[in-house]
Amino acid sequence: MTDNQTSRAAELTKQFQDRLDYDELLNCMRCGFCLPACPTYRETKGNEAASPRGRIAMMKAVVDGVYEPDEDFENQLSLCLGCRACEPACPSGVKYGHLLEEATDILQASKQPSALVRATRWFIFTHLFPKRRQMRRAAGLLWLYQKSGLQTLSRATRLTRLAGKQLSALERVLPKLPSPKWLNNRPTHLVPQGGATVKKKVAFFSGCMMDTIFVATNDATLFLLQRVGCEVFIPAGQSCCGALHAHSGEKVKAKELAKQNIAAFEKREIDWIVSNAGGCGAILTEYDDLLKEEPGWHERAQEFVKKVRDISEILLETGLPEMELPPQTVTYQDSCHLRNVMKTVAAPRKLIQAIKGVTFVEMNEADRCCGSAGTYNIVEQAMSMQILDEKMKNVKETKAATIVTANPGCLLQMKLGIEREGLTDSLCGTHIADLLAEAVKYRDEHSSSQVD
Amino acid sequence: MLTKQVRDGLATIVGEENVLDAPMDLVVYSYDATPDYQTLPDAVVKPRSTKDVANIIKLCNEFHIPLVPRGSGTNLCAGTTPLHSGIVMIFNHMNRILEIDEDNLTAVVQPGVITLDLIHAVEEKELFYPPDPSSMKISTIGGNINECSGGLRGLKYGVTKDYVTGLEFVLPNGEIVRTGGKLAKDVAGYDLTSLLVGSEGTLAVVTEATLKLLPKPEAKQTMLAMYSSLEAAGETVSSIIANKIIPATLEFLDQATIQAVEAFAGIGLPTEAGAVLLMEQDGPVEVVQRDMKKMKELCEAGGAFSVNVAASAAEGEALMQARRAALSALARLKPTTILEDATVPRSKIAEMVRAIVNIAEKNNVQICTFGHAGDGNLHPTCMTDVRNKEEMERVEKAFEEIFAKAIQLGGTITGEHGVGVMKSPYLAWKIGEEGVKAMAAVKQAFDPNNIMNPGKIFAKETRKRVMIQQ
Ligand SMILES: Cc1cc2nc3c(=O)[nH]c(=O)nc-3n(C[C@H](O)[C@H](O)[C@H](O)COP(=O)(O)OP(=O)(O)OC[C@H]3O[C@@H](n4cnc5c(N)ncnc54)[C@H](O)[C@@H]3O)c2cc1C
Ligand code: SF4
Ligand code: SF4
Secondary structure (H helix, E strand, O other): OOOHHHHHHHHHHHHHHOOOOOOHHHHHOOOOOOOOHHOOOOOOOHHHOHHHHHHHHHHHHHHHOOOOHHHHHHHHHHHHOOOOOOOHOOOOOOOOHHHHHHHHHHHHHHOOOOOHHHHHHHHHHHHOOHHHHHHHHHHHHHHHHOOOOOHHHHHHHOOHHHHHHHHHHHHHHHHHHHHHHHOOOOOOOOOOOOOOOOOOEEEEEOOOOOOOOOOOHHHOOOOOOOHEEEEEEHHHHHHEEEEOHHHOOOOOHHHHHHHHHHHHHOOOOEEEEOOOOOHHHHHHHOHHHHHHOOOHHHHHHHHHHHEEEEEHHHHHHHHHOOOOEEEEEEEEEEOOHHHHOOOOHHHHHHHHHHHHHEEEOOOOOOOOOOOOOOOOHOOHHHHHHHHHHHHHHHHHHHOOOEEEOOOOHOOOOOOOHHHOOOOOOEEEEEEEHHHHHHHHHHHHHHHHHHHH | OOOOHHHHHHHHHOOOOHOOHHHHHHHHHOOOOOOOOOOOOEEEOOOOOOOHHHHHHHHHHHHOOOOOOOOOOOOOOOOOOOOOOEEEOOOOOOOEEEEOOOOOOOEEEEOOHHHHHHHHHHHHHOEEEEOOOOOOOOOOOHHHHHHHHOOOOOHHOOHHHHHHHEEEEEOOOEEEEEEEEEOOOOOOOHHHHHHOOOOOOOOOEEEEEEEEOOEEEOEEEEEEEEEEEEHHHHHHHHHHOOOOOOOOOEEEEHHHHHHHHHHHHHOOOOOOOEEEEEEEEEEEEHHHHHHHHEEEEEEEEHEEEEEEOOHHHHHHHHHHHHHHHHHHOOOOOOOOOEEEEOOHHHHHHHHHHHHHHHHHHHOOOOEEEEEEEOOOEEEEEEOOOOOHHHHHHHHHHHHHHHHHHHHHHHEEEEEEOOOOOHHHHHHHHHHHHHHHHHHHHHHHHHHHOOOOOOOOOOOOOOOOOOOOOO
């Protein structure tokens, strides 16, 4: 080991000792109940180092000074999907996600990445994600790129392949974007459809990915909210949720974003804060933990957290109108964070089952991560694709024509899976809000045409 | 540290990819589910076959290197902590179900098979493998055999030893021995199969097992009885047995355990109850119904304030799963959870429960109790913090008193978790110095160089219990 490495290891050890929650580390009694739930444990054919128990043991060993954090350690933490399937499986209630977040943050802060990586991270985390306008501009470019035919051109010339196979595959599955002008003109206050009485007042968390690449899904969400009698505010000044930051070791930035969102959403009396992306919703419900050491903010965060709900929970509670679709089989892939952190499991399934014409088939292991996991499918490509291939086997077994998800990352990953399997003709991926909105509209048309 | 010669030898046997010795690998195979035990091995090896095992063991024997076979590391007696370092052997490559024989009602498996996978595989063929330790979702058959694990169905169906009819194992000198087979009867010489079961990896490495199966029971039903007092629940256990009913499962949980389990499972357990009994009966429909009815009456007569039969198989399974989570769920209450395994004759359950309560009070420690009440196997579990040395001493004292009481009642220091390191100082309490000597002679005969899982079962000294070791 070089002197440099040794001093970095010593510094890391100190950071781990100072910052990792030792009670939480001790809370893991090493029973191993979480092992079968962990995708990386299974995919590595039972490598303890790729299991939650093993990762916690490594962190504890670092704190205890029996293990110097080395490259293997960092690789194993990087290989962790952060899907948090180990948490509901743990009878002892170990908050693995928090340990991972802290560890990643320490490791990231101590890294001296190449200038290029630094610049990219800076651009993505400081410029792109927190800033709606920037994100929209980037989306605008993407839109222009699609509309101008450049997409076809570059696809044909395999130009995008230069950026790596993975990015090019991802690029192929990106949805068609609406025009940027339209993106910028959305109202910030919406009343229930047809001027019906207000059942609930909600504030919509619009998200970055959701409000750019998936803006159509946001529109579908707003349509549904209005339809069930919600008065909807879209608070100005809201920002990126900070999930990507928190999970990539940019915790300071994540806290900053959390505060910005809390401030934006506490301006008005509302019943719920609506999220339609499991990945965002989950971190929103953890702002209290993120800000637990910040006096004043902690209490405000607690108030905020109490109100956060996923769209499917809200629709189930307020009651959707009749829905219908042409006869088809549909299956559902859980968003890990929606399921494991927000504990929303039954609601989306019940909503899908309520659509006339739809045969819902639960796929084997719908609760298992699809391998998308934020930036995971780019950073840990091999494992991500291994997991995705497993997933697609289960999808195919259901013989579904539609696979529904509740998070943009998962949706892209499913689309990628469909593309990889060459199933674009027989299978499509969609967000639950899109499916439900379509089913409501279809029913509306269908019943009015019956009246004619 | 292994010498280069040994290290190279291992790589030649199993291939470089199956020898793990990076610092990370050593850390993650340094522990099991026993609180506060951790020692780094020198290397971890993954044999691919019995032949690999034989070659590795020969190498270890030649150079006197400790060898610790490890399943999933869920044991609770520090059984797979490599106390004297050396080599940890894992069975990730030897995890196949080799055969399910529907004519002879047997299964042949490799040691790395996960218990629940076997249970599912045989149930698909309408067969039944009863031993179901709470850890079955992750425990291996190799581990089960070497701890002689019990489970929730032990009362009626017995424990692992009742289902092992044949073994293949490798002796420390590298010789491969096959015992028993698909046989209902076999008295050809000493019963080495039985000797190996529960031997905690101290005699040989098990490389294959033939297991007995039963036809899958036709029906089953689950029931939960709630009591306001611990003792009333204990009395009912004795009265059910005295009334000649042998349910498949008869489990007991005290209030603190119920509350911890409910916090995890959220299935509406009665957190206000002082204790509950969880019962299950299986078999022909008529028998199940008759027994459930009778047990319900006995519970009510015994002072249960409410007795509910699970409405569906799924509800019953949820109750059983919640029970299986009991130990880990208790771990959420305090940083350290130390569980014991004292077992008494069934008729003494109520008395033992009472004694545990008194001992906890006397030593001012927090002890929750749950366990396989039907077979007299209790799991008094102490909620503590290893960092509090003074309290740890009181904990140790309390457990000593519990062991003494169990033995006084005709019981034992461990019913199913094994001796390992945890209970080695107490072994003589149960079987006497003569008994320990006889066991040591057996060990010497099998393993003259003491390479197999050294430091387990046999303590340097009786009685002085070392629970805090850093
Ligand atoms: C939450 C929890 C609940 C539990 N519930 C129960 C229960 O209900 N009933 C019960 O009896 N136990 C229970 N246990 C204890 C434990 O799960 C069992 O002892 C189990 O059988 C261990 O299996 P394993 O695969 O983890 O083995 P390990 O812990 O890896 O090993 C156990 C022993 O077997 C030896 N061994 C493993 N494989 C081999 C082999 N191939 N050849 C030779 N030796 C070998 C090891 O050296 C060690 O001594 C529980 C544990 C936990 C954490
Ligand atoms: S994280 Fe939880 S389930 Fe996993 S080993 Fe630790 S205590 Fe057990
Ligand atoms: S977060 Fe997911 S991948 Fe990571 S340890 Fe937990 S279960 Fe495994």
